[in-house]
Amino acid sequence: METFLPITYLNDFVFCPYSIYLHQVFDNNSEDLYSAKPQLQGKIAHKDIDEFDEDTEPTKETTLKGIYVISMKLGIYGKIDTYYTKEKKLVESKYQITTIYRGYYYQLWSQYFALIEMGYPIHALYFYSIRDEKYFDVPIPSEKEYNELRTHIRHIAWFDFDTFTQTNLKKCMHCIYASLCDKTQQDHVYT
Template structure:
């Protein structure tokens, strides 16, 4: 059976390709052992959704499993209104809309479309500032959509043996895997 790329690992891969290898290793441990505050805050943002407390309306889909055979990706959506076609991903304290954030909502959007839903709007919501960022649909932002497809391709063909180029010491300092990583610069 072909393995699927998890949507949550897209951001990690962009941060540093090698981190997805350690992400896989750490998944076998209790999350509390290695997560630092930013990761814990991120999970808190999803807690209400994971517990399906966001809304009792049947048209609001929360935390459902999604997948795309075409892209070989799987994961969960945050919130999707199946009547209006609005897909929302909530995050805590957004400093910048990184490409990884956009790729995550693109992945969710493309999975939903493949599963037969119509997606009309994508929003990333900053819980701390109560601010919405409207993300153009992949069908109208061809440049970003091609970057997304290229990232999926690279992830599928990535090997841990590949030497990293342009390792950024600032990233290594922030990386939760730096203690394990043999290429860490900190």
């Protein structure tokens, strides 16, 4: 059986590789147990996108929201936020964007390459900051970005979680797993 990485891991791994391991451990439990305030706000903001129903919102019939995509070539799968079929535009929404981290690009590039592989043409890419209603234009990724993405995915697949140590305690302070994590004594700031 083939194994595929969730696209969300690509960003989580950039924040902290160990968060992926903890996500797997707690994945089968209620998210209320470990989701902290900012993450919940983001999830609520995403709820509209995930629960979009074409039948009840006919004015949005030219958009695809929250659909699953998969790339056999890259070995990744996940959901997109919004694909505009007429404009051939792909948008990844986040609750609030103050910095565009590399992990954000990996997520969007993955969605892009998966959609292309599935036969959807894409002419424009954007990040959208929900809270302040801002769009950020993203260049269409080239072969260079594809190779960077593939290297990142392989790095995750072969990562040694046992020997990992987190030296940036600021990350732990803002990590939803801090109270459950065996790699730090740091509590997060959301309690």
